[in-house]
Amino acid sequence: MPIRVAGAAAGALLALVSVAAAPAQAAGYRYWSFWESDGGKPWAYATQGPATARPADGDALGFRFAVSNGTDDTSLPSVAPDFPGICGDVAKKDGTKRIAVVVDFGGPADAPPGEAPPKKPVEVGCAEVREDATGAEALAAVAKPLRYDGSAMLCGIAGYPAHGCGEQVAEKSPAPAGSASPAAAEGSGGGPSFGVLAGGAAVLALGGAAIWKARRRA
Structure with a gap:
């Protein structure tokens, strides 16, 4: 007994601990992420926005529209930062620089309600811009119009999406096993x-x- x-x-x-430790529904954001590549290196998440970044001749810039929980799981552009392949036929001119630009519109699952990504999923181009041009200027040379919000956040590229800017969305799938729930995160040391x-x-x-x-x- x-x-x-x-x-x-x-x-x-x-049972109590198991219920409390059950993964909560994760929340993400739908937005254009910004990636950089220097000298043929793999994509790296940009540390500043395209309006202030000043890439050099031979660099590549990537933009990917997706729903993400943060920089660790943000989807990379689906095309590699291949500067020779994108800008190889463009000769360097005095007073200008060449920037390889990759714009990945994402898939249907990333699209805002009522919208769909363009039929051409990826836009690739070589931007010829002045030597002191920003990443935003290089992007505009390849895929405009661009849409920004009041805080200069990039909201739309080539007209997509037509509305919204960085909205929070609920993920359909639960958070990965082992991730802390909001209640657990409030406790000391997780x-x-x-x-x-x-x-x-x-x-x-x-x-x-x-x-x-x-x-x-x-």
Whole structure:
């Protein structure tokens, strides 16, 4: 009898912790991410916006429209930063620079409600711009019109999407196993929240009381 009660208490505690640790629905943002490549290196997430970035001759810029949870899982442009392949036929002229530009419009799953990506999923071009031109100017030379919001955030490229800018959206799939839920994140060190610990303590206390009573009857 005492063993059964203790086992039930432990089982209840494990159930409480399991429920609290269940992954919550993740939230992401739908936006144009900005990528850079210097001298044929792989795509790297840009550390500044295209309006302030000043690429050099031979660099590549990538733009990808997607729903993302952050820089770690933002989708890369589907075309490699191949400057020779994109700008190889364009000769360098005095006072100008050549920038390879890749614009990836994403897939139907990334599109805002009521919109669809262009039939041509990727736009690639070689921008010939003055030597001090920004990344935004290089982009405009290949795929305009561009649309910005009041804070200069890039919202649309080549007319897509027609509306919205960086909206938060709910992911359909749950967060990966092991990721902290909002409640767990509030606790110190990412551990179980106070509610979980308090609930577990209550379960153990009830189990201990039952064991004590059973021993007295014996």
